[in-house]
Amino acid sequence: MKSIGVGVIGTGFMGKAHSIAYSSSASVFGTSLRPKLEIVCDLSPSRAKNRATDLGFARYTDKWQEVVNDPKVDLISVCTPNNTHAEISLSALKIGKHVWCEKPMSSSLNDSVEMVNASKISRSKTIIGYNYTKNPIVLHAKKIIEEGKLGNLAGFFCRYDVDNEADQEKSWSWRMSKKLSGTGANGDILSHVISVAHFLIDSKISKVVGDINIVHKLRQDPKEDNKLKPVDNDDMVSALVHFDNGVKGHIGASRVSWGKKCGLTWEIHGTEGTIMYNQERLNEIKLYTKSDDSSCNGFRTILSGPEHPFYSSFLPNGGHGLGFMDVKICELQGLLLAIENNTDTWPNFEDGLAIERVMDSIDASSVNRQWIDIKHQLN
Numbered sequence: 001m002k003s004i005g006v007g008v009i010g011t012g013f014m015g016k017a018h019s020i021a022y023s024s025s026a027s028v029f030g031t032s033l034r035p036k037l038e039i040v041c042d043l044s045p046s047r048a049k050n051r052a053t054d055l056g057f058a059r060y061t062d063k064w065q066e067v068v069n070d071p072k073v074d075l076i077s078v079c080t081p082n083n084t085h086a087e088i089s090l091s092a093l094k095i096g097k098h099v100w101c102e103k104p105m106s107s108s109l110n111d112s113v114e115m116v117n118a119s120k121i122s123r124s125k126t127i128i129g130y131n132y133t134k135n136p137i138v139l140h141a142k143k144i145i146e147e148g149k150l151g152n153l154a155g156f157f158c159r160y161d162v163d164n165e166a167d168q169e170k171s172w173s174w175r176m177s178k179k180l181s182g183t184g185a186n187g188d189i190l191s192h193v194i195s196v197a198h199f200l201i202d203s204k205i206s207k208v209v210g211d212i213n214i215v216h217k218l219r220q221d222p223k224e225d226n227k228l229k230p231v232d233n234d235d236m237v238s239a240l241v242h243f244d245n246g247v248k249g250h251i252g253a254s255r256v257s258w259g260k261k262c263g264l265t266w267e268i269h270g271t272e273g274t275i276m277y278n279q280e281r282l283n284e285i286k287l288y289t290k291s292d293d294s295s296c297n298g299f300r301t302i303l304s305g306p307e308h309p310f311y312s313s314f315l316p317n318g319g320h321g322l323g324f325m326d327v328k329i330c331e332l333q334g335l336l337l338a339i340e341n342n343t344d345t346w347p348n349f350e351d352g353l354a355i356e357r358v359m360d361s362i363d364a365s366s367v368n369r370q371w372i373d374i375k376h377q378l379n
Contacts, residue, residue, distance in 0.1 A: 003036040004339065007067035009088060010079030011042040011051040014102050014129065018077040019055040020325055021332040028313050029333050033340040035075070041067045068092050075339070078102060081174050082181045086111035089349075093122040098339055100332070102129040104191045104359065105352045107182035112349075112356045119349040127335045127345045128352035130195035132264060132279065134330040136308035136322065141268075141275055141285050142200055149289055151272025156201055156241070156249035158266035160189040160279075161257035165216070165235065172219035172229040184233035186212065186359050189264075190253035194355045195347060196266060203245035204354050209371045210239035210362030215256045239362045274299075283321040 006022050008015050022035040040057040041064050042048035052060035061067060064084075068076060068091045076092040078085050078101040086106040089099050093115075105112040105128060119126045132138065144150070165176070174180040175188060198204055212234035221227040238252035257263065264279035273289030276299065286299040304311055305318025310330045314322055338345040347355070354376050361372045 001032050001034055003034050004074050004336070005038040005070070005072040006035045006075045006077065007039045007041070007070055007073040008037075008057070008077040008079060009041045009064045009067050010077075010102075011040060011047055012079065015040070015042075015051070015077070015079035016055070017325060017328045018079055018100065018332075019051075019057075021329045023056060024325075024329050025332050025336065028329055031333065031336055031340070033336050035332075035336070036072075038072045039067050039070055064088055065091070068095070068097065074098060075100065075335075082187065083107040083179065086115055089115050089126075090118050093118040093124055093126075096122055096124055098125045098335070099349075100127050100129065100335055101349075101352075103195075103352070103355075104128075104182065104187040105349065105356055107180070107187075109356055109360045112353050116349045116353045125335060125338050125345055126349040127331070127338075128195075128347050128349065128355075129331065130192060130199075130347055130352075130355075131324075131327050131331045132192055133195055133199040133346075134310075134334065135282055135304075135327050136311040136330070137283055137285050137302070137304040138196075138200075138277065139310070140302070140304070140308045141277065144275060144287065145200060145268065145270075146202075149273055149287075150268065150270025150275060151290070153201060153245070153247050153268060153270050155269035156197055156243070156247055156251075156266070157269075158193045158196060158249070158251050159263065160193050160253045160265075161260035161263035162189060162255055163258045163260050165255040166258045168216045168219075170219065171222040172231065173222070176219060176229075176231040176233060178233045181233060183237075183359060183363055184214075184231075184235060185253045185255045186234050186237045186363060188253075189255060190237050190251065190362070191355055191359060192264060193251045193253060193266075194358045196264075197241070197243075197249075197251065198351070198354065199346070200266075200268060201243055201245070201247050203243040203247065204374075204376055205241045205358045206244045206374050206376070207242035207371060208239045208358060208361050208365055208374065210237065210365040212237045212363065212366040234363075234366075237362060237366075239365070241358075282323075282327075
């Protein structure tokens, strides 16, 4: 067995998720490359200290540069606001560190291009946190598609709706600032939709026409009573999309949809069948094929179980179900295997850039009011 020193930058929800994954991966998968929790970073020294204690890190700091330059750290988790992803990732790649960066890649397309170029020079392993493609039942859905059980693919339809920002009384945050976050619902949650699209359809979105809407244009300033701050990125986004391989569809997202907690839903239509998924029921898919017994009309439910990739490392029987943190552990497992065996990851920074190009094109289309062809070559 060999250990790999890890440093986590950012101690919010995703920083905690990464830390739990690092702590759990060896016991779940028994891999020979085992994460060692070296150092955690938060802008607040007291919070960093508490997180180090709670999550089991050896050291803590309030300066991200100390994590990147720590000689005991070989793998960096970037779990900070979007506008800091590029600077931290570039610094880590420059000195040969592996990078697990949360989505979206950055707050601008130019930064994302620079991150890809740096990753190619570094040859370190990179991965973007699009964990919904790592769910065992979603991997099984991909297998069903690859086996041709849906026939020729025709349509992809996917939404991701949440109510995180539905309450207009909720105070302004960095996620509502184009300068700090980039796009809003587009980058925060539609990015997941695009990752699922590219993964399952096995083809890139190459043409879009999109629209956005800012529903709550003013929010309470969290620092000053009776002062409102403008929201300048999108609450809602939607687009018609064309893929390179001829599949067409519709995608959308909203961060202001009351009652939607994790409303990632998708359908894939083929000439021989249809498959459907709902993230709020993340341990099942629904399948209907033309070859099904006509006396048993309707979709059948397939539950995740030990026959599906990764599942048996957690549970011996189907029906118990995995959760969000389990899928995050699966995501990390792919990265650790890639580091150990010098194989590719998905989505790496180049795959992430393709997602960013789609997001950027939808944003531009909403302004230009026209279809945009997406050129995926690296500039």
